[in-house]
Amino acid sequence: MFSFRSLACMAILGAALFGIAACGGSNEGPKGQYDSRTGTVIDLDNPKRQTVFGEGGLLGGRSSGGQEGEGGGGIGVNSFLWRASLDTIAFMPLASADPFGGVIITDWYTPAATPDERFKVTVYILDRRLRSDGIKVAVFKQTRNGTAADWADTAVAPDTAISLENAILSRARELRVASIQ
Numbered sequence: 001m002f003s004f005r006s007l008a009c010m011a012i013l014g015a016a017l018f019g020i021a022a023c024g025g026s027n028e029g030p031k032g033q034y035d036s037r038t039g040t041v042i043d044l045d046n047p048k049r050q051t052v053f054g055e056g057g058l059l060g061g062r063s064s065g066g067q068e069g070e071g072g073g074g075i076g077v078n079s080f081l082w083r084a085s086l087d088t089i090a091f092m093p094l095a096s097a098d099p100f101g102g103v104i105i106t107d108w109y110t111p112a113a114t115p116d117e118r119f120k121v122t123v124y125i126l127d128r129r130l131r132s133d134g135i136k137v138a139v140f141k142q143t144r145n146g147t148a149a150d151w152a153d154t155a156v157a158p159d160t161a162i163s164l165e166n167a168i169l170s171r172a173r174e175l176r177v178a179s180i181q
């Protein structure tokens with residue numbers, strides 16, 4: 001008689017063997033040639049380029065049939081929104097910028113006019129298309145409480161993030177118009 005443990009092991013082994021068997025293919029697949037220089041497989045029956053990472057490639061390049069306004073350019077987000085975001089917050093020091101995830105995080109910035117306040121901004125680019133809902137900005141503010149190292153979180157005016165979003169969208173539109181002309 002089999003124990004519960006041995007039955008569980010046999011079930012796992014059977015599932016693994018079934019999974020491996022399902023990966024096998026027939027010999028009737030498309031005939032292709034592997035190009036080791038570019039890492040692509042050229043389908044001899046269909047000359048359209050085939051890659052391991054799909055039609056857009058690893059960097060999300062735009063295909064010839066891409067929609068207008070996608071702004072490919074090798075990054076994972078809309079390139080107009082990306083460049084406009086960097087242009088708009090250029091006065092603040094960058095902590096990190098992830099073009100694949102579409103996140104820009106600044107370091108703390110202290111305006112010269114108000115040395116007891118500092119700001120930090122996070123920009124999220126949410127879409128590959130140039131759309132007004134394709135960007136989200138979060139603004140953080142701290143004020144100094146007496147000593148140089150004693151900072152406390154403070155509420156930010158609600159329209160601050162919206163104003164930054166609008167400035168980024170305006171700059172993105174300018175960049176797009178300039179690219180068309």
